[in-house]
Amino acid sequence: MKGIDNLMNDPILNRVFAHYEAGVEKFSKDRVVACLLCGSQNYHLDFATSDVDTKIIIAPTFTDVAHNKPLVNEVGFMENSEDQIAYKDIRLFIGELRKQNVVCHFHRLPDPLYTNY
Secondary structure (H helix, E strand, O other): OOOHHHHOOOHHHHHHHHHHHHHHHHHOOOOEEEEEEEOHHHHOOOOOOOOOEEEEEEOOOHHHHHOOOOOOEEEEEOOOOOOEEEEEEHHHHHHHHHHOOHHHHOOOOOOOOOOOO
């Protein structure tokens, strides 16, 4: 586990924070529930040139729920980068958590027990 002093200088966390800021810009701060790192960094399989992929969990507005608007389920890329952001409505994300099979779907979500992020 990385020490708290090293967190501010971590290039991966800086990129994850940039993804979070992109999510806030797209959906607003009160709707962004979490920004989760997905991929090779969680399994210590990354290289210095590896991209950073995240899932941003979005809370629906009352209007979204009341008017039965479609659930957020989009994929985008950071500007000038190959970093991918998957925007997911929290209702879809909870469904993924319920059905998760670590053997078959370990690539979908970070493993909180084995990742520094």
